[in-house]
Amino acid sequence: MFIDFPKSDFVLKGLEDIVIPPMVKIRQKFDSSCIEDIRGHLISNMNETITDKEWYRDKRICITGGSRGISNIDLITKTVVDQLKEWGAKPFIIPAMGSHAGGTAEGQKEMLATFNIIEESMGAEILSSMDVVQYSSLEDGTPLYIDKYAYNSDGIVIINKVKPHTNFHGKHESGLAKMMAIGLGKHVGSAMFHMKGFPTFAERIPQVCEEFLKCFKNVFAVGIVENAYDKICKLEVVPRENILEKDAELLQIAKKNMAHFKYPHMDVIVIDEMGKNVSGTGFDPNIISHEVLDYQQLFVRGLTEDTRHNACGIGFVDISTQRMLNDIDWDSTWTNIANSTVLYSGRIPMYANSDKEALLIAIRSCNNIDFNKAKIVRIKNTLHMDEIEVSLAYWEEIKDYEGIERIGEFREIQFDAEGYIIE
Incomplete structure (x- = not known):
């Protein structure tokens, strides 16, 4: 069962005044010991x-x-x-x-x-x-x-x-x-x-x-x-x-050996994809949850291909996009969720019409921050925690940490004509 979610037209004042901060790619270093053969x-x-x-x-x-x-x-x-x-x-x-x-x-x-x-x-x-x-x-x-x-x-x-x-x-x-x-x-x-x-x-x-x-x-x-x-x-x-x-x-x-954020304090987390092949709840709460991190809003952009449209754990997401919700098979998702008995993990989150709009709303919904200096982190999924993107304000907090390396230059997030992030 797929649902054709309509375009959202709600109004949130102040979005037009927010500047999305530039991001930079960093490398978090962990123990890399592994079995070769x-x-x-x-x-x-x-x-x-x-x-x-x-x-x-x-x-x-x-x-x-x-x-x-x-x-x-x-x-x-x-x-x-x-x-x-x-x-x-x-x-x-x-x-x-x-x-x-x-x-x-x-x-x-x-x-x-x-x-x-x-x-x-x-x-x-x-x-x-x-x-x-x-x-x-x-x-x-x-x-x-x-x-x-x-x-x-x-x-x-x-x-x-x-x-x-x-x-x-x-x-x-x-x-x-x-x-x-x-x-x-x-x-x-x-x-x-x-x-x-x-x-x-x-x-x-x-x-x-x-x-x-x-x-x-x-x-x-x-x-x-x-x-x-x-x-x-x-x-x-x-x-x-x-x-x-x-x-x-x-x-x-x-x-x-679990990966983690070296600095656990941020305003907005952006996850490019979630799915059952990543974790039972789409992303690993042992890495991203309010028990281990101090953050305000979680924005998830899409599903992995291997999850086969199962969005178990979507209820833990604060905001997503129309595109992502239209990609969810709710029968498959709710079968899994009902079986687990954790029904709230299947709730439908707030959604925006594009990545850009969702990110602006997530920043605007944070309390007691400078909206133009938001601490933002972006990851592909919780299986990939070594190379991540962070905003300038977050980088300033962690730049002197051991096991942290900047591997790029700051750049503005690029959006396509529909407002979705260009990879």
């Missing part, structure tokens, strides 16, 4: 960690494919497929992404395709279904579900990035345990879990993981951690008995 590293790790290789001969092994954008996820998945084949196994891949991609089998298979996870490139079947099997339940009676293809397989390989979650904090957040608790549960299992509410996640995720591992003996995991430059800095094959322990350990590494 991903395939070689993973093959070596699989052969060192998995000791019962003969067991895999002629076994049908299910490999999970999630909805998050992960560096080299196609290479990682292909490497796991190839190594399993080397051991004589018959691997296949399933989407393991809860209710994402519209909550449909076709949509989830198409989501994997955006990461180049297709049968031709992987050399393995991709079996996508929303059908599930109840395999157990928690002590409080909550039923636990798993994708039917995973249930009927001989073994399961959990592949996922480990990172801080956007809506709760605990020993286990987004990672290997969550993939078992929610991703593999498809729409039905994900809905059952989310109905208990995010405040219960930190306690319930390890409970589900423990029950999962009791019921499914032939499991191992591949845990992935990215650095601030979206490069893989940690890649570990984890045997079944160590999954919970390693999931918690990798989360702490991920938190230390």
Whole structure:
């Protein structure tokens, strides 16, 4: 469902007196340590960690494919497929992404395709279904579900990035345990879990993981951690008995490697794109939220291509544009949001008729600032925090900070004839 939003004609006095400040590109420096030979590293790790290789001969092994954008996820998945084949196994891949991609089998298979996870490139079947099997339940009676293809397989390989979650904090957040608790549960299992509410996640995720591992003996995991430059800095094959322990350990590494703003005080944040491939809420609240930053207005200009028009998290945006709202598939977005039970994240924000108008409104709506000296930061998305653009007033605050480098000259933002930013 797409909505044709009309042109907005509301009046806000004072816009004509505001001068949008010049911007300059800067580089924020973070730890850049990463794994160069991903395939070689993973093959070596699989052969060192998995000791019962003969067991895999002629076994049908299910490999999970999630909805998050992960560096080299196609290479990682292909490497796991190839190594399993080397051991004589018959691997296949399933989407393991809860209710994402519209909550449909076709949509989830198409989501994997955006990461180049297709049968031709992987050399393995991709079996996508929303059908599930109840395999157990928690002590409080909550039923636990798993994708039917995973249930009927001989073994399961959990592949996922480990990172801080956007809506709760605990020993286990987004990672290997969550993939078992929610991703593999498809729409039905994900809905059952989310109905208990995010405040219960930190306690319930390890409970589900423990029950999962009791019921499914032939499991191992591949845990992935990215650095601030979206490069893989940690890649570990984890045997079944160590999954919970390693999931918690990798989360702490991920938190230390997260990108962030070196100076957390600004007036307006401009994000060029948001999407499910970036974060569950379109942009990572661990990087951009009022809990970690002191800012007044958030302006988001558009959606990523890989999000497939899903704007989950749009409700956290202060202002956007007519063009962006017209690009949103509200059925897909609200399916995801209703399943998460956080309905306000699907609210429609104020919108303007162009980028220029939206930026002026965002500046004008800030309290107690000099409108012509606004502290503005602009990023592509929260996966790209190394090179960002900042206004003169913001630069003056951070120019002497360690790990900050100016890499361009100040320039005026260029707009096209319709008032949209020229990239």
